[in-house]
Amino acid sequence: MRQNIGILAAVDSGKTTLAEAILYQSGAVKKMGRVDNQDAFLDHFALERARGITIFSKQAIFHWKDWEINLLDTPGHIDFSAEMERTLTVLDYAILVISGASGVQGHTKTLWKLLRRYHIPTFIFVNKLDQNGVEKENVYAELRRKLSGNIVDFQAEKEEWLDELSMCSEEMMEATLEEREITKEMISFAIAREELFPCYFGSALKLMGVEILLDAITEYAIEKEYPEEFGAIVYKITRDFQGTRLTHIKVTGGEVKNKMVIGEEKVNQIRIYNGIRFESVSDVGAGTVCALVGLNHTYVGQSLGEDHTAIPKVLEPVLSYEMILPEDIVPNMVMPKLKEMAEEFPELQLQWDEKAQSIRVKLMGAVQIEILQNLFKERMDMDVTFSEGRIAYKETIQLSAEGIGHFEPLRHYAEVHLLLEPLPRGSGLIFSSKVSSDMLAVNWQNLILTHLKEREHKGVLIGAPVTDMRMTIVAGRAHNKHTEGGDFRQATYRAVRQGLMQTESILLEPYYEFRLEIPVVNLGRALNDLNAMFAKFDPPETEGEMASVVGVAPVACIQNYQADLLTYTKGQGHIFLSFDRYDECHNSEEVISNAMYDPELDISSPCGSVFCAHG
Template identity: 55%
Template sequence: MNKLAVGILAHVDAGKTTLSEALLYRSGALRALGRVDHQNAFLDTDHIERERGITIFSKQAILPLDRLELTLLDTPGHADFSSEMERTLQVLDYAILVISGTDPVQGHTQTLWRLLTRYCIPTFLFINKMDLAGTDRSAVMEALKGRLSDSCVDFSESGDSLWENVAMCGEAALSQYLERGDVEEEEVASLIRSRQLFPCYFGSALKLEGIDALLDGIQRFARCPDYGAEFGAKVFKIARDPQGNRLTYLKITGGRLKVKTLLSGGQAPEAWSEKVDQIRIYSGARFTPTEEAGAGTVCAVTGLSRTHPGDGLGMEPPSPAPVLSAVLAYRLLLPEGCDPHSAWSKLVQLEEEDPQLHIVWNDQLREIHLQLMGEIQLEILKRLISERFGLSVEFGPGSIVYRETIAAPVEGIGHFEPLRHYAEVHLLLEPGEPGSGLRFASVCSEDVLDKSWQHLVLTHLEEKTHLGVLTGSPITDMKITLTAGRAHVKHTEGGDFRQATYRAVRQGLMGARSILLEPWYDFQLELPSQYVGRAMSDLQRMSGQVEPPQTQGEAALLTGSAPVSELQGYAAQVTAYTRGQGRLLCDLRGYQPCHNQEEVVASIGYDSQRDVDNPADSVFCSHGAGVVVKWDEVPARMHLPSSLRPQQADTPPQRRGVSASYTGSAQQDKELAEIFERTYGPVKRRDPFRKEPDQPASPEKRSIRPADNRPEYLLVDGYNIIFAWDELKAVAQDNLDAARKLLMDLLSNYQGYRNCVVILVFDAYKVPGNPGSVSRYHNIHVVYTKEAETADAYIERATYEIGREHRVRVATSDGPEQLIILGHGALRIPASAFHAEVEQVEGQIAAILERNNRREKSKAIQAALERAEQDK
């Protein structure tokens, strides 16, 4: 029978486990329905899960259908256990995303959607709890289309309305609909498989409504992958059974697996080869042993001790690094008299099961440290350690897990040449897109460095967690490219390139402008309306970004984002000041530039020059002996030429992080100076290339731009926005002046509400002899660039100058421009996101005007009544 691995995902409390029960019951796999609140759900196999009523560990169940056998994989819904959920995604053929009809798209729902997109998983949607009062099918569909995908289609419809919506998802489907009035089943299946169509089913899992329709849809439209004859498998989970046997959960992606098969993995010197002792097919807490399993099977095997989640076996490659990671670090406090080494050896078992724990032994402090997603996970982990190992542990205060990146490209050089050793490596370090992690590549010619040595360098780049130079935090969001290297015919060994590679990364970081990144939460805060002012004040004080409040009867909803460091513990405060009526939900947004970088760097006190485990200096041979050369002196001693283009002799030195296209400054720019002076009065400027008298020239000292508490600047690329917004683009096609005027009016309203300094920039560089101009339109500044100067160049210069002392945001959809402004410390706003901001402001202003009108009418009526009373 054809087999499919289908995962069930949802935001917490959406009814995911209840849906799993309903699916198993309607398929005949269960004789009686269990319930989460009755603590007898089939897939809540752990007693902690049953007590708390949440899914903590992913589980599987076999669901037999007429034409398919589904392996149903139930995943945790709570954000604290997202890493367990993400590990399961790598083996799914399809997913069922459960949506609550009472609250369709929450923050974690969007995180799940992004992950499903990243892993390219075809998805069915089940909108649950439609039996509850206040649910609105059309409103739910509107939310799904607007916040997830326009290709979400209501499959509970029938006839022309269904096929018309399906036809809009693909050209072939549209052709079929126009020819025959419907779309072939195979074409619908193809659209779903390619994630061009997302079928939506409505119902109530608790009342078994809509379950048969969902099962029928999966049977009709889901298709099994084509598996090859060569063996392959993907490991997605490590666990232990009640007897302590180590279980490796995997999905077979090709060929067949038999008991006693010899499997191998890893790379030298950590390569391994072990036999499979037993193959188990789990369904809930029970399993059936089998001698052989074919492609498509999800099973657990015993006998393997060296596997890890994400490993590929046979022809299957390893999985990419996970997107989600822990953001809080804790110190483990052991009971008095407990040997820390013995405790650490036990806790390593937990890291095998959840690699995101990152359990490490700090030999210098003689302490155990680990990383977690949140406080709920901390409570669960404490109990697991107690029950499994008999250790009553506590945790120290949580600290933030920071990351570091760079603002502009830089070359890193590593040279390792003690006596009878030799290797030199040149790397190009470039900033990557937020959330992209680390990427490695080579553009080095094999005539310069043999391919085998190049492969070794890339291996060394991948094998180590490279630390930044601000706080010693891991680096991320960078592309590191091998550009050149050199080996010696007789004296080069593999370890030489390891040393040269590590030192090249570090040397490049020392010479770069580093940016500290911190984790941010997307939050939803529900609370009574009378506490909205208090909450907004709190969140703004926390450096949060808050959207205008939405009213829900007597309650209000605040959404936005804020640093994790600031939101820690705020849920308890909300509960206290709302007397238990408020609720704060947080979901990890990702890493963004740290809001208080200077303060964090100073508090951590990391000295990059004293980190002997991560040296930036190189080793050169001099007079028959190896000598250490400081990192900033290495370029003068390197044996290969620099991979970066040298500066022209007549080009003045540029400040680090400034694009080569920047040639002036606001000091010489009368228009920009005028805006400054109108806002703050005369502004004194210092020479950006001159060191202050009290600032030592030593390269060991690193300065961090101070935090900005002054008003925010918003720079808007005028024509870019006009042609990115549909309504302005339509106006511009008839009358460009009218489009400019309309944008200026919108920004005037926006400025009045947000109270920021708005600079709207229009290109005028093609106008011969144009000197440029700056004018004031109501409450905003409007700039027309001078001849031969583009709006991009003006904004680049402005962000560099203003960003040194103020918070700056730039609204544009220009990709290269966005990268440049990030390097200058500004925040980017894509045109689509800025459009949403402006629309929200317009709506809020309209609401305020409406309330004022009602208030004025009320006053007028009251005055008329009082006059009438007096006349009597």
């Protein structure tokens, strides 16, 4: 039996220490590494050991009882949240690590929301229980109050444990009322349906509670069933120390064999990674997380075969930076290497501005900037810096519209009709087809869907990426003799653009969720500031001489508030920020006016159709 289990936590919660403890306790490693000793089994990159943080998600294999478990350690630092989120797509279960000393942090809530969005059954491990001042009861109460009332202490007295279990699902409530036993199967299914979240307590550093946690996972986890047809989801692209491109996948159906053709490319090697080492195998079955060699045109988030996983990412950079290269480097000459790096870090959303002859990227924060600078130096022997960040806006539509793209120069032909429909905030882009195979062959329909997914489509207000809409193929035409693959790319891009020009668009900006902790005497000033920053917030809560305010505000307004806060509270005020969502821009007219963007003049995104001059 096999499970893919991820470990997630806010930074400094002891996540990597727990991973080391699990590997040591299970016998997978002979010595338990430590972050502060720079010898953790899974933090094997020099940058990770130097910084003492996990930057890249990695996997290790261990056995417990009859289970083979593939453990995936994910970054805890908020700057590498996108790397963590990519890993969620391949998990069967998750362990959310909470520091008993810090409790529920802002990033902990973000992780909890993501786990629920991706529907990943979750076990909770409260770490650092050995530290002075950590009270188990207080931490447990905070978890149930701030995350979910269905979090249950599985180390509690039996009567209390049964009482709390019965409140988590109708099935267990009925069993309690009818004085029947709550069975292991009931508990397992409640966990799998995210109705119940088992909670354990201990100290990873001292191996307290680790064995109990592993026993619980293997007792209550349910092995997943998969279809027989081949399917896989690409969750990561990397390169090994020799520069070989690796496509990391989870097989979601059927099997993968060496020399198998996927799309138009052949698998040359299948690797099962265990820390820095790997084993080459001839085939892998459904549920396996592995790396494939030989696929050079895959991308993160891509579905292969019959896989239909399509969950829009939640965490992404909200600031855009210009990359400043050394004076002797011509920007467009390094673009091929930069594109390779962007494959590994798709959140960079690499953009080449032809008019300004500049390169722009999106970044999560200062730590990621430092890591990227190190990677550029290591891989390209190039010192780069970045400009001051500016807000990364997005666009969406208010009303539905049909866009038509016709591409018919001499001896070429393709026509695409797309229906563009607005979706709720946070939906991302969803692509589908309603065309019968009688009108347009399935292979052409799939090609159009590929072209829709392969690029970032510009909006018509300021040229920002579009989001939160459904693009549906409603009609299309090909020519038996003259249609080539590239024809549909041109027709598809033009259909999207033409549809956007036909409807009304809305400018979106990123919002931070914030928690403000401040002396009561400064509360009036803080509330006035929040109103001036177009924040929306709940009524303040006070405890003794301190007050707290929770809400959301535009990133553009609140991103630099910490400096002012420290000044007027004499260092006693703190604000905690985490990405919340994109929503309507508070000063759209000003931003659009300043952008001076004319969609008709953007030659990189033409909206007009192309017809044969000879009729």
